[in-house]
């Protein structure tokens with residue numbers, strides 16, 4: 035009896051008091067062992083917004099370990115964006131990284147001690163090899179033309195836009211990473227996307243969240259349908275392709291030339307260190323391999339997913355398509371689209387901003403780890419606390435956007451029809467760990483999509499357009515759909 039009474043008291047203290055005992059902001063009461071996992075939903079933002087209304091602009095959730103969630107524009111800006119060094123670290127998914135990378139390497143979940151060096155190296159390299167350059171824009175336009183040429187021949191067939199978009203984006207990322215240009219129809223790209231489609235659902239969700247807290251669950255893989263084994267196998271296959279690509283780059287690498295890809299720059303850095311008799315430090319093979327995987331993983335499916343969503347919104351909103359076409363016809367006509375044209379295309383910019391608002395690519399943003407004590411909203415957050423900068427909550431918040439689920443480019447235009455850039459919409463995240471590929475991604479999406487609209491008319495297969503559903507897993511994308519494409523003259 036006494037034991038039951040003590041356990042009940044312990045449960046009540048834990049349930050109602052654990053956040054306060056640990057000095058964390060309030061939040062939904064967690065259950066022992068599972069925390070708030072019973073409320074897990076693939077559309078977690080809806081759940082988070084309810085908790086925000088109940089507990090305040092920052093709150094603690096247990097998934098199943100404690101995480102301080104920030105999903106408010108002002109709080110994100112005043113802390114994660116302005117106070118960048120405090121939020122530089124990540125709460126890396128150590129178990130996941132061990133399963134797929136053999137350690138905390140790469141450019142997304144690298145060890146926090148090497149973040150500054152590796153991120154700086156990657157940013158400089160990507161800038162040097164042409165992010166933001168006219169040459170890269172030419173390449174993107176070339177692929178957009180290739181896609182349009184194929185689509186214009188599709189006659190009355192049903193088209194899955196994914197196939198050609200994927201080939202184009204895949205080629206661009208492959209080139210940036212390895213300096214290798216593949217032919218447009220190279221089956222490697224299709225194989226790679228298949229592997230990624232297999233891998234991403236396995237990498238996210240409740241099982242992986244539990245494994246981070248209770249690593250012993252890895253030994254009970256048989257209970258979960260051998261998901262970890264499957265993940266290991268698919269990672270191994272993916273890494274074999276990456277290793278082969280690194281080998282090819284290494285063979286053609288000439289240290290006297292200016293590096294034209296990330297891997298060449300990495301090899302050049304290794305050579306420089308070797309010649310100077312300096313230790314390799316973090317410029318070792320595992321970091322090279324996993325950085326290539328990071329660039330591929332972060333830069334491929336995300337961009338494909340946003341472009342697919344653009345096409346799906348077009349067939350769901352034919353009146354929007356007509357407005358986009360009219361604007362392009364009047365401003366650009368038949369000449370080649372340039373990235374700079376955005377300044378003269380307010381409706382196109384409004385359309386893309388609306389797609390970016392709704393098209394979140396990560397159901398849960400990557401977790402940060404505070405690097406020092408800090409104060410947020412009057413709460414003292416100690417160094418080492420896990421923080422989730424969930425900016426997509428802002429995009430879905432009815433206090434910020436009227437009818438947030440409703441697709442409406444017009445909301446981004448003022449009375450004079452001019453485009454209004456909205457600082458609350460941050461699809462590439464905020465702060466010192468925001469997306470490394472934003473410049474490239476924005477250019478790819480604009481140049482490709484504007485070229486599509488300029489040259490093609492998109493219609494549903496039947497009278498009713500397909501509904502918009504989303505995949506679940508580590509990343510998020512619209513589910514498969516087909517449409518019809520007619521050439522525009």
Ligand code: HEM
Pocket residue numbers: 141142143153207328329332333334336337340395396399400401423461462463464466467468469470471472474475476479
């Ligand atoms: C439309 C396309 C894209 C979207 C919407 C997108 C979005 C994001 C988001 C939300 C993050 C998480 C940032 C955070 O932790 O707070 C991220 C990280 C990252 N992205 Fe992108 N991304 C896109 C394309 C790209 C491209 C093209 C590349 C490179 C070729 C890239 C490379 C990266 C890398 C390396 C990171 C990790 C940065 C870090 O942790 O320091 N992304 N991206």
